[in-house]
Amino acid sequence: MNKNKKSWYYDDVIILALVFIVLMIVYAVGVSVFIAKADDKAIGAFEVVTGISGLVLSLGTVFYVIQAYKAQRExxxxxxxxxxxxxxxxxxxxxxxxxxxxxxIIYRQVSLSKDKLKATKEDFIKYCSNIISVNRLFKSYDAILRFLVLLDYENEFYKKLLSNMLLEDNEKEYLFKIHTSNLSYEYKQIVNRTISIIRKYPNIYELYEEYLYKEYDQRLMQNTLVSDYHMEENDEKKKEIIIREYGDEMKSVLHNFKLLMEAAKNIDTTFHKFNVWIK
Incomplete structure (x- = not known):
């Protein structure tokens, strides 16, 4: 359709230009011959006709210019x-x-991710398969931490890869789900349960700290070398002794538990971003 319009304009402009040039040549030749042969009276009449002809030619010129402008605009x-x-x-x-x-790239990375996750699977399944409460999470946090940190790292790889791609959101979601669809059922269940527990307990860090104090309390109760702990009845004083005996270890464990919380929250945020629902 555009091609026909273009052809129509250009053909018309060329024809008009040729007609205009021919008319000007004929007009100039005719005027020269007429003036050479006519008397004064005929010349006067001819001047009137010439004026009208000039007006017609001017209008033709204007029309030609308009057509040329239209052709250029088209x-x-x-x-x-x-x-x-x-x-x-x-x-x-x-x-x-x-x-x-x-x-x-994603299929290649999925293959590598599977190999990495396999290294954590034995301990993960052994310690984490029955996580249904916050206390079970506390007891198995170390194995869960290794898995969640690794999964969070893998998620970041896919997220950064897709953020640099000029793709639609639904295409990015599809590509990200290639990664999550290759997670085993056990992994998906643990991710889901861990995230659910962390959501349920906003003060989970404080709860874990109290849980640790109880764990160290049991250790010290069995350790006859720390005599002052057995004689102490004040809870605050007991906590001070626990910190004295296990302070560095406790800091390290609490730091790791924070990493677990951060990894779980990052995974939750990433899964929501790509519309992934773990079932």
């Missing part, structure tokens, strides 16, 4: 449409290339 419009189409085509080609490249 050409610019068509060029802009073609440029826009080419840009869209280039963008789509880039998207297709990026999408295919992302699929290839």
């Amino acid at each position: 050409q610019i419009r068509i060029q802009n449409i073609q440029i826009e189409f080419q840009q869209r085509e280039i963008e789509q080609n880039n998207k297709d290339v990026q999408f295919n490249r992302s699929v290839d």
Whole structure:
């Protein structure tokens, strides 16, 4: 359709230009011959006709200029449409290339992720398969920590990869789900339960700290070398002795538990970002 319009304008402009040039040549030749042969009276009449002819020619010139302007404007419009189409085509080609490249990278990374996660699976399944309460989480936190930190690291890789891609959100979701769909059922259950427990207990860090004090209390009760602990009845004083005996270890354990909480929250945020629901 655009092609026909372009052809129509250009054909008309060329024809008008040729007609105009021919008329001017004929007009100039005719005037020269007439003036050479006519008397004064005929020349006067001819001047009137010439004036009218000049007006007609002027109108023809104006019409020609308008047509030329329209043709140029139409050409610019068509060029802009073609440029826009080419840009869209280039963008789509880039998207297709990026999408295919992302699929290839993700499948390679999924293979590597499986190998990494396998290294944690034995302890993970052994200690974490029955996490249904906050106390069970506390007892098994070390194995869960290794898995969640690794999963959070893997998630960050996919998230950064996809954030640099010129893809639609639904395409990014699809690609990210290639990664999560390769998690085993056991892993998914533990992630779901851990996140649910952390959501349920906003003060879970303080609860874990109290849990540790009880654990160290039992140790000291069995340790006959720390005599002052057995004689102490004040709870605050007992905590001071626990810190004295196990302070560095306790700090390290609490630090690791914070890492577990952060990893779980990061995983939860990332899964929501990519519309992933663990069941």
